[in-house]
Amino acid sequence: MADVNITLDGKKLTAPAGTLLIEACKNAGIEVPSFCYYPGFSLQGACRMCLVKIEKVPKLQTACTTVIGEGMIVTTDSPEIHQARKSMVELLLGNHPLDCPVCDAGGECELQDMTFAYGAAESKYIDIKNHREEQQWSPVVYFDRPRCILCYRCVRVCGEGMDVWALGIQNRGVASVIAPNKEDHLECEECGMCIDICPVGALTSGAYRYKTRPWEMKHIDTTCTHCGDGCRTTLGVRRADTGIEIVRGDNRDKSGINGDFLCIKGRYAFDFVDNEQRIKQPLIRKDGRLTPSSWEEAFELIGRRFAEICGREGGRAIGVIGSSKTSNEENYLLQKFARVVLGTNNIDHHRTGDFPAFARALAGKLDATASMRDVFKAPAMLVIGNDPTNQHPLLAWQIRNNVRLHRSRLYVINSQPIKLRRQATAFAHIPAGSEAKLVALLAGDDSVLDVLVSENTPREALLSLRDRLRGEQNLVIIFGAELRGEEMARLVKVGSAVSGAKFVCLGDYANSRGAADMGLYPDLLPGYLPVTQGKTFREEWGGLPDAPGLTIPQMVDAAKAGQLKALYVVGANPVARFNIDPFAFAKSFVVMQDMFLTETALIADVVLPGANAYEKSGTFTNTCGDLQLLRKAGEVTGTKPDFEIIVRIAERMGFDVRKLVPFGGGMWADMGQSRGAQSGEADRHSVWLEAHGLETKLSPFDPMAILDEIQRLVPGYHVSRRTLLSGTDQHTRIGGPGILHNPELIVPANDDLFTSGTLGRYSRALNSVLENQRRKPVETEVAAD
Amino acid sequence: MCILRDIAAIAKGMSVTFREMFRPTIVENYPKGPGPLRGARFEERYRGVHVLQRDENGLEKCVACFLCAAACPSNCIYIEAAENTAEHRVSGAERYAQVYNIDYNRCIFCGYCVEACPTDAITHGHGFELATFNVSNLIYRKEQLLAPRPAHLGANAVFNRAEVEGGAPPVVAPGE
Ligand code: SF4
Ligand code: SF4
Ligand code: SF4
Ligand code: SF4
Ligand code: SF4
Ligand code: FES
Numbered sequence: 001m002a003d004v005n006i007t008l009d010g011k012k013l014t015a016p017a018g019t020l021l022i023e024a025c026k027n028a029g030i031e032v033p034s035f036c037y038y039p040g041f042s043l044q045g046a047c048r049m050c051l052v053k054i055e056k057v058p059k060l061q062t063a064c065t066t067v068i069g070e071g072m073i074v075t076t077d078s079p080e081i082h083q084a085r086k087s088m089v090e091l092l093l094g095n096h097p098l099d100c101p102v103c104d105a106g107g108e109c110e111l112q113d114m115t116f117a118y119g120a121a122e123s124k125y126i127d128i129k130n131h132r133e134e135q136q137w138s139p140v141v142y143f144d145r146p147r148c149i150l151c152y153r154c155v156r157v158c159g160e161g162m163d164v165w166a167l168g169i170q171n172r173g174v175a176s177v178i179a180p181n182k183e184d185h186l187e188c189e190e191c192g193m194c195i196d197i198c199p200v201g202a203l204t205s206g207a208y209r210y211k212t213r214p215w216e217m218k219h220i221d222t223t224c225t226h227c228g229d230g231c232r233t234t235l236g237v238r239r240a241d242t243g244i245e246i247v248r249g250d251n252r253d254k255s256g257i258n259g260d261f262l263c264i265k266g267r268y269a270f271d272f273v274d275n276e277q278r279i280k281q282p283l284i285r286k287d288g289r290l291t292p293s294s295w296e297e298a299f300e301l302i303g304r305r306f307a308e309i310c311g312r313e314g315g316r317a318i319g320v321i322g323s324s325k326t327s328n329e330e331n332y333l334l335q336k337f338a339r340v341v342l343g344t345n346n347i348d349h350h351r352t353g354d355f356p357a358f359a360r361a362l363a364g365k366l367d368a369t370a371s372m373r374d375v376f377k378a379p380a381m382l383v384i385g386n387d388p389t390n391q392h393p394l395l396a397w398q399i400r401n402n403v404r405l406h407r408s409r410l411y412v413i414n415s416q417p418i419k420l421r422r423q424a425t426a427f428a429h430i431p432a433g434s435e436a437k438l439v440a441l442l443a444g445d446d447s448v449l450d451v452l453v454s455e456n457t458p459r460e461a462l463l464s465l466r467d468r469l470r471g472e473q474n475l476v477i478i479f480g481a482e483l484r485g486e487e488m489a490r491l492v493k494v495g496s497a498v499s500g501a502k503f504v505c506l507g508d509y510a511n512s513r514g515a516a517d518m519g520l521y522p523d524l525l526p527g528y529l530p531v532t533q534g535k536t537f538r539e540e541w542g543g544l545p546d547a548p549g550l551t552i553p554q555m556v557d558a559a560k561a562g563q564l565k566a567l568y569v570v571g572a573n574p575v576a577r578f579n580i581d582p583f584a585f586a587k588s589f590v591v592m593q594d595m596f597l598t599e600t601a602l603i604a605d606v607v608l609p610g611a612n613a614y615e616k617s618g619t620f621t622n623t624c625g626d627l628q629l630l631r632k633a634g635e636v637t638g639t640k641p642d643f644e645i646i647v648r649i650a651e652r653m654g655f656d657v658r659k660l661v662p663f664g665g666g667m668w669a670d671m672g673q674s675r676g677a678q679s680g681e682a683d684r685h686s687v688w689l690e691a692h693g694l695e696t697k698l699s700p701f702d703p704m705a706i707l708d709e710i711q712r713l714v715p716g717y718h719v720s721r722r723t724l725l726s727g728t729d730q731h732t733r734i735g736g737p738g739i740l741h742n743p744e745l746i747v748p749a750n751d752d753l754f755t756s757g758t759l760g761r762y763s764r765a766l767n768s769v770l771e772n773q774r775r776k777p778v779e780t781e782v783a784a785d
Numbered sequence: 786m787c788i789l790r791d792i793a794a795i796a797k798g799m800s801v802t803f804r805e806m807f808r809p810t811i812v813e814n815y816p817k818g819p820g821p822l823r824g825a826r827f828e829e830r831y832r833g834v835h836v837l838q839r840d841e842n843g844l845e846k847c848v849a850c851f852l853c854a855a856a857c858p859s860n861c862i863y864i865e866a867a868e869n870t871a872e873h874r875v876s877g878a879e880r881y882a883q884v885y886n887i888d889y890n891r892c893i894f895c896g897y898c899v900e901a902c903p904t905d906a907i908t909h910g911h912g913f914e915l916a917t918f919n920v921s922n923l924i925y926r927k928e929q930l931l932a933p934r935p936a937h938l939g940a941n942a943v944f945n946r947a948e949v950e951g952g953a954p955p956v957v958a959p960g961e
Contacts, residue, residue, distance in 0.1 A: 101850035101903045102878045134879075210868040210880040213851040 007073045015068055022050055022063040030076050033085060033114055035199050036151040037064035040260070040405060041160055044152050047092075049114065051084045052076045060084055082118065089120035095129050097146045105201030107214040111149060138186040139768040140206040140268055141195060143178070148202035150176055154194035161260070163400055163422060164188045178202075189753055190769050191393070192267040193260070196250055207268045207765050208248040212238060219252055220633040221727055223620045225325055225510045225613035226265035226756045228352075229372065229394035230622030230729070232256025233266040235614060235633040243635035246270045246614060257372040257626060257729050263393035265756055268765035273614060273634050275762040278595055280638030283607040290597075290607060295640070298606055303652025305589050306342065309565045310653070315344030315545060319555040319564050322349040322520040323571030323642075324509035325759070327618030327630055329703035330642045331511070331518035332526060332710050334570055336660060340541050341650045345522050345531055345549030346564075350577050351746045353507030353623070354484040355516035359528040360738025361492035362503070368492075370476045370502035371731040372624045376402050378476040378502075380409040382469060384491070385435050386480025386506050389419040390752040392623070395478070395504075396420060411469060413438055415482075426465050429456040435479075436487040442466055443494045474500035481506065484743040507623045508749035509757065510613065514621035517714065517732070521741075522549035527714040528736030536713060542659075551745055552578055560584045567591070567603075570642055571610055573758045575599040577747065593645055598758055609639040612759075616641040618703040619724070626729040627719055644701045663697045663705040691722035827911050832894045834912030835887055837930045838905060845875055845931065846906035849882040853898035853907050861891035862898060878904075885927035889915055 003014040008028050015024045023039070025032045035047035043065045051060040055073035060081060063074075075081070092111065100106045115121055132145040152169065155178065159165040166188035168181045180186045195203040217236035224231045232255070236248035249267045254260055282298035283290040309317050320338040322331055331349075338347040362368045375381065375398040388396035396419075402408040403423040412424040415434070421427040430438055430452050437448040441462060453459050469475065477495045479488070488505070495501045507513050519526035525534045531548055538544050550558055552574055558564040560581075567585060569592040574580055576599040585603040592600050593608040601607050613620070618630045640648075651657050658664070689695045697705035711717050715735030724730055749757055754773075760766045818824015827833075838846045849866035867883035875881035898907050917923060 099878075101852065102848045102880045106850065210849075210866055212866055213855075215855060216851050 004068050004070050004072075006068050006071070009074070009076055017068070019068050020064060021052065021061075021066040021068050021072075021074065024068050025052075025063060025074075025076055032063045032076055033117070034064055035110060035114075035149060036153065038153050038156070038197065040401070041153070041156040044156070047149070047151055048088050049085055051081055051088075053078060053081060085114075086118040086120045089114050089118050090124060092149050093120065093123055094125045095146060096149075097129065097131070099144075099147060099201070102210070103144075103147065103201035104204045104209050105147075105198075109201060110199035135184065136206075137180050137184070138188070138190055138206075139772050140190050140192060140264070140765060141186055142204045142206060142209060144202050144204065145177060147200050148178055149200055150178070151199060152178075153197045153199065154178060154203060157193045157197045157260070158188065160404060161397070161401065162189060162191060162193060163419070164191075167194060189389075189393075190264045190268075191262065192250075192264060193262070196262070196267075197260070205248075205268070206768075207271065208236075211247050212236075217247060220631050221253065221256075221629075222614060222631045222633055223510070223622075223628045224262070224266035225620075226269060226759065227263075227392060227394075227751065228507045228509060228512050228623035229258075229392050230510065230620055230624075230626060230628055231258035231262055231266045231394050232628070232727075232729075233262055233270075235270060237633050242274065243637045244633070246273055246634045255727070257622075257628075258394050258397070259376075261394055261397045264753060264769065265393075265760075265763075265766070269756060269760065269763040270614060270634075271764050272595070272759050272762035273612060273636065275596070275764070277597070277762060278636060278639075279597060279607060279609040280636065281609060283604075285605045290601070290604070298608060299648050299652045302591050302606055302649050303654075306566060306568075306649065307653045309589070310342055313565060315342045316346070317563065317565040318342050318344055319346040319550060319558070319567045320344070320348075321552060321555075321567070321569045321572050321574050322347060322515060324350055324352065324507070324512040324515045325613060325757075326511065326515075326571045326642050327613065327616060327703065328511065328514040328518055328621060328627075328710060329618045329706045330570070330616075330646070331515050331520055332714075333643060333646050333661065333706055335519045335526065336541065337646050337650055338568075339525075339544050341653060341655045341660065343545055345545050345547065346555060347520055347549060348522055348552045348555070349515045349520040350509075350552075350572055350574065350749075351516070351741075352509060352512050352749050353481050353505050353516075354488060354741065354743065354746055355505060355507065355513060355734070356521065356524060356528055356739045356741055357485045357488050358492075358503070358505040358738070359734045359736050360740065361489040362734055363737055365496065366733070368496070368502055369625050369731070369734055370478075370504050371626050372398060372622060372729070373626075374502060375399060375476055375478070375504065375624070377406065378402065378408055378474060379406070380411070380472040380475045382411045382413070382475055382477045382495075383420060384413045384438070384477070384479040385415075385482030386478075387414070387416065387418045387420075388478075391480075391508060391750075392506060393753060395506075395623075399423065399478075409468075409472070411465060413465075426461070426468065428452075428462055428465055429454065433482075435482040436490075439483065439487055439491045439494065442469065443490060469498070472498055474498075474502075476502050476504065478504040478506065481508075481746055481748040484746055485740050504624050508751060510622075511620045513623050513625060514619070517621055517625075517716070517734070518710070522551055522554075524736075524739060526710070527716065528734070528738045530737065530739055533737075540709075540713065551742075553745075556580050556584050559588050562587060564588055569593070569600055569604070570646070573598040573600050575603060576758070593642055595639070596758070596762055608645055610645065611636070611639045611641045615639070616643065616703070618643070619707065621732060622729075625716070625732045625734055627717070627724065627732050628729045629724055629727055641701070643703055643706075647700050657700045661700040661702075661705050662709055663700045663702055691725060693721040825913075831911055831913075832896050832899075832909040834889070834910050834915065834925070835898070835930050836908050836910035836932050837885065837927065838908055838932050839935065840877055841935070842877070843934045844877050845881055846877070846904045847882045847885065847902075848876050848878040848904055848906070849880045849885075850903060852901040852903060856897040856901035857892075858895060858897060859891040859893055861888040862886070863888070882927060885930065887925050887930065889923040889925060890920055 002017050004017045005014050022032050032050045034050045036044040045062050045065045050063040052063045053075040054061050134144045136142050155167045158167045166186045170177050170179045195205045217238050220235050224233045233249050234252045235246045237244050237246050249270045251262050281292045284293045322334045335347050400423050403410050409425040410423050411426050412421050413428045415432040437451050440448045475498045525537050566589040582602050590604045591606045592604040593610040614633045617632045619627055621627050650660050716733035719730035754766050754769050814824040816823040840846050854862040863886040864882050865884035866880050
């Protein structure tokens with residue numbers, strides 16, 4: 001767009017035509033206060049805090065609703081403006097309670113800041129304040145009406161951002177109040193976006209309210225552990241008797257891939273962490289009972305039994321099941337442990353997306369995967385299958401807001417009337433299970449039309465959809481687990497005909513993609529390299545078993561036949577997920593590490609208390625392939641990270657841990673001591689080393705030591721360590737030849753907004769919302785699992 | 786001459802001694818003095834062991850705002866907040882301090898906490914005999930810091946509940 005010349009506080013600037021004055025000020029480093037203006041939402045002009053003086057305009061103008069014009073001369077601060085803003089704050093305080101000491105927003109409240117900035121602390125009104133009792137709108141949302149300053153941010157984020165429209169405004173003028181659109185309660189997605197965006201303490205969260213104050217917590221950015229989208233969530237933690245307690249989840253710094261967004265799970269469902277059912281001591285089955293024991297005894301037993309079985313029958317007799325919720329480093333380490341220490345390829349995990357087929361379909365194509373940020377920018381999007389609103393809330397947010405803010409075109413093809421159809425340019429409602437037929441149609445096969453048409457979706461609609469898609473450019477194609485194997489390959493082929501097309505293959509758990517990338521497959525090494533190949537890994541690790549191993553169902557059969565003598569389950573619950581007959585493993589030695597006594601504990605001989613993603617450092621790869629950092633936030637005494645447990649078991653088996661984790665490497669450097677007392681030298685030195693991945697890894701329990709190896713050996717993971725450590729997401733390329741698997745092996749998680757596999761069962765916040773919904777008569781149909 | 790000068794000098798010196806001997810003492814005879822304070826005397830604004838005050842209804846004034854902890858230069862105040870409920874009401878506002886500790890190993894009696902408190906909940910009392918043989922005794926818990934319940938609410942054995950319900954006697958609570 002053409003540039004416009006303006007003068008801001010005497011500074012001559014140019015900015016693209018159409019820029020809002022408040023944004024132009026912000027870009028020029030001039031702060032204009034605002035309550036109701038929020039970037040990305042409709043303009044309100046309600047609070048009048050952003051008043052500025054524009055030359056030749058008699059009255060002060062609101063910067064948030066004024067578009068810059070050629071030659072505009074603007075003053076953003078003068079005694080007149082200061083006085084006007086001060087009066088605005090005074091008016092807001094007219095009916096505001098003196099609540100700061102108990103208010104949850106105290107310390108991070110925009111109204112407090114403005115009151116200080118404009119010195120409007122004394123009240124000129126003598127009338128009695130209009131007090132209203134606090135209301136609870138849902139298990140997680142509370143509203144304290146006197147504190148509300150009517151900025152309408154909550155109404156807009158809920159409606160425009162979330163497309164939920166659960167909040168509204170009642171009455172007019174001074175009598176206006178924010179209220180739920182359904183009587184006295186919210187029927188919504190409970191995302192808590194309204195609470196986060198509220199500039200004051202009017203909306204408070206059930207999980208955090210009145211617990212502590214913002215400055216009393218440490219704030220740790222990490223990655224959400226609930227779905228495959230990988231939102232950045234900031235956990236507020238404080239010391240507690242049991243270790244380090246997580247008290248709050250939010251997204252304070254909005255620099256993550258999720259921007260303003262977090263769903264209920266990222267914001268509130270951290271509370272499985274201190275569930276009282278958490279195991280905090282190793283348990284060993286003695287006389288049929290799981291009995292508390294020491295770590296020493298447990299490691300001793302596991303090391304001895306594993307070494308015995310390996311020695312007698314070879315690695316073939318041991319199976320390993322990994323997790324889609326453990327970090328990349330742990331997954332890589334686990335498969336290395338299985339292949340190198342146990343000498344077996346019997347390793348698998350709960351697959352929720354067909355990533356090996358995806359890698360195969362994309363082999364040789366560069367830049368063919370879209371990152372989560374790309375989805376927000378794409379000019380056109382095609383979503384086949386899945387229900388992002390429920391299963392990939394962040395993805396749905398990106399799609400919705402891309403449509404709203406960038407007028408992107410959205411094409412939705414689904415067997416259910418999913419909610420995203422409301423944003424769709426075209427929605428094709430197809431019969432269940434006919435996604436493959438649809439791909440055939442897109443490929444030009446008109447014979448499948450008969451199967452696809454229905455009364456909702458006539459023939460012409462499908463044909464015009466195909467034509468429109470063919471005319472698109474830079475299309476992002478997103479598909480769920482409905483498309484697997486050959487069908488997916490076909491879609492990629494058809495899609496690639498669109499110039500600049502990029503793909504997203506959806507997997508359900510937080511690190512489903514990472515588990516696949518790290519080679520938790522019986523026939524694939526990290527980077528989707530078939531075990532029969534993998535020369536680099538053979539050289540690096542000094543030999544590997546050649547034959548592909550057993551998948552989970554095959555492990556069950558082998559156990560029934562008495563061939564699988566031991567099973568090692570890390571952070572997974574296969575018994576519940578695959579409906580395994582618990583007696584299948586009656587004769588096998590089963591070791592499991594997890595947070596809770598899940599169904600799998602029924603068959604376990606040793607249960608080790610593991611840590612979750614919020615209690616360890618490492619990296620996660622989201623479903624789009626964005627690599628992000630996990631930072632350790634909480635800690636529960638008595639548990640250990642899975643990484644450490646694996647290393648310790650290897651050590652007990654008599655394996656040289658140096659061969660497993662290349663620790664102790666890096667650069668032994670003079671950390672600045674010889675440079676005399678130049679303060680900061682040592683610091684700068686170690687920052688540089690860390691950024692380049694050269695810092696000394698002194699312990700075999702340091703996940704960064706394995707990350708070095710991953711970045712060296714796994715294609716697509718050569719991203720900048722410096723950027724990664726700074727907390728920025730990095731897109732990885734899906735690499736390797738890939739392979740075709742039996743599509744039956746993929747079992748979608750089918751979680752919705754309020755469930756999260758086994759983890760969700762132990763979250764009080766999620767359970768309270770579910771229970772609350774059960775109590776209410778269901779009016780709208782809930783999408784089937 | 787020389788002797789006379791010396792005698793004069795001694796006499797001058799001794800005169801000060803004798804004059805002072807008959808003046809009233811200024812130094813307190815603590816701890817051998819009379820009364821419950823054993824001779825100690827306080828200025829009104831003496832900053833001693835803290836007292837967490839109650840309001841006229843006997844509820845705790847502290848609303849667990851953490852401002853005292855934020856103001857404290859020696860970082861010796863530890864608070865855990867909790868929410869009041871209709872069944873369990875401890876303070877007058879939404880929130881109360883479920884745990885409130887002051888670590889007297891570290892407190893420097895600067896009074897910043899008292900100044901920071903928006904509800905006048907934390908105040909300096911006159912307690913000063915803190916010495917102990919065990920440092921862990923120096924971490925005072927809320928129960929040790931709280932002011933007694935006002936007498937009309939039953940802290941004083943003389944006034945029992947029945948009398949209170951029959952109309953509170955006009956007694957000023959200690960410390961009010
Ligand atoms: S909303 Fe802000 S100004 Fe109002 S009581 Fe809370 S902290 Fe104080
Ligand atoms: S509740 Fe908060 S976000 Fe909503 S209008 Fe009031 S102050 Fe604004
Ligand atoms: S969308 Fe997914 S990653 Fe983001 S907060 Fe929700 S569950 Fe977590
Ligand atoms: S008197 Fe000073 S050092 Fe002692 S608790 Fe108060 S603020 Fe802290
Ligand atoms: S004593 Fe006063 S300043 Fe300290 S937490 Fe209680 S109310 Fe706040
Ligand atoms: S920010 Fe401009 S009127 Fe509210």
